[in-house]
Amino acid sequence: MTLDVQVRIDRGAFRLDVALEVPAGGVLAVMGPNGSGKSTLLEAVAGLVPVTDGHVRLGDRVLADAASGRHLPPHERRLGVALQDGLLFAHLSARENVAFGPRAQGVRAPVARAAADALLADVGLTTQARTRADRLSGGQAQRVAVARAIAALPSALLLDEPFGALDAATRARVRDVVRRAVATGLPALVVTHDLRDALELADELLVLQDGREVQRGAPAHVAAAPATPYVEQVAAAAAWPDRAP
Numbered sequence: 001m002t003l004d005v006q007v008r009i010d011r012g013a014f015r016l017d018v019a020l021e022v023p024a025g026g027v028l029a030v031m032g033p034n035g036s037g038k039s040t041l042l043e044a045v046a047g048l049v050p051v052t053d054g055h056v057r058l059g060d061r062v063l064a065d066a067a068s069g070r071h072l073p074p075h076e077r078r079l080g081v082a083l084q085d086g087l088l089f090a091h092l093s094a095r096e097n098v099a100f101g102p103r104a105q106g107v108r109a110p111v112a113r114a115a116a117d118a119l120l121a122d123v124g125l126t127t128q129a130r131t132r133a134d135r136l137s138g139g140q141a142q143r144v145a146v147a148r149a150i151a152a153l154p155s156a157l158l159l160d161e162p163f164g165a166l167d168a169a170t171r172a173r174v175r176d177v178v179r180r181a182v183a184t185g186l187p188a189l190v191v192t193h194d195l196r197d198a199l200e201l202a203d204e205l206l207v208l209q210d211g212r213e214v215q216r217g218a219p220a221h222v223a224a225a226p227a228t229p230y231v232e233q234v235a236a237a238a239a240w241p242d243r244a245p
């Protein structure tokens with residue numbers, strides 16, 4: 001099913017104005033300087049920020065529509081979400097965090113736990129399955145958040161910098177986990193600061209600045225023909241990672 005987002009969002013003095021479509025099994029990477037509206041976009045799709053104008057649709061379901069005043073609450077949107085502030089349940093183990101969504105949907109505990117353990121193994125956290133979330137490192141917590149987003153068999157994935165705190169080898173591994181989840185037919189929106197993530201994972205790259213699209217296209221095309229100094233800089237950082245700022 002296709003994720004169809006056409007929104008204007010006023011947030012204090014900031015305005016986000018963007019339109020995008022992500023097909024089933026497609027990944028749209030979203031990049032842009034700090035404060036360009038990337039998180040606001042994901043939060044609006046997740047239902048955490050109201051849409052001032054426009055709509056968010058997933059397949060034939062209308063998640064939000066300003067004209068009719070429709071605004072489905074986040075837990076009714078069937079989205080797999082790992083946002084910047086989407087903290088784990090601190091007092092629960094990694095396994096319990098990942099199993100939480102399926103348990104809430106009525107999956108029996110042993111089944112949910114086994115599925116959680118398989119996902120934790122995929123992201124390289126077998127030995128941390130029983131560790132409380134507040135005792136995980138930043139990179140470990142980030143991987144649990146990705147596993148949790150995928151575990152509940154969502155209809156779409158929203159990932160805000162899911163690879164930010166990961167070393168290169170782990171990054172590739174977690175990208176692979178996301179790739180496999182997407183291949184089951186999910187549309188995915190992935191915010192990243194690293195063009196290499198977009199090149200590796202995304203079909204399309206959307207670059208935002210000041211709440212507006214400044215460039216869009218296949219990641220390799222965007223990298224080859226930067227439209228703004230920001231894109232020029234991230235392209236240089238991807239080509240010469242050792243010289244990245």
Ligand SMILES: Nc1ncnc2c1ncn2[C@@H]1O[C@H](COP(=O)(O)OP(=O)(O)OP(=O)(O)O)[C@@H](O)[C@H]1O
Nearest residue numbers: 011012013014032033034035036037038039040041
């Ligand atoms: N809760 C809020 N209330 C009012 N304005 C907000 C709120 N959260 C963010 N903003 C504003 O919205 C704008 C976009 O912020 P947003 O977090 O979406 O950017 P971003 O591209 O994700 O940035 P970063 O790369 O730093 O995460 C900023 O100007 C910010 O000040």
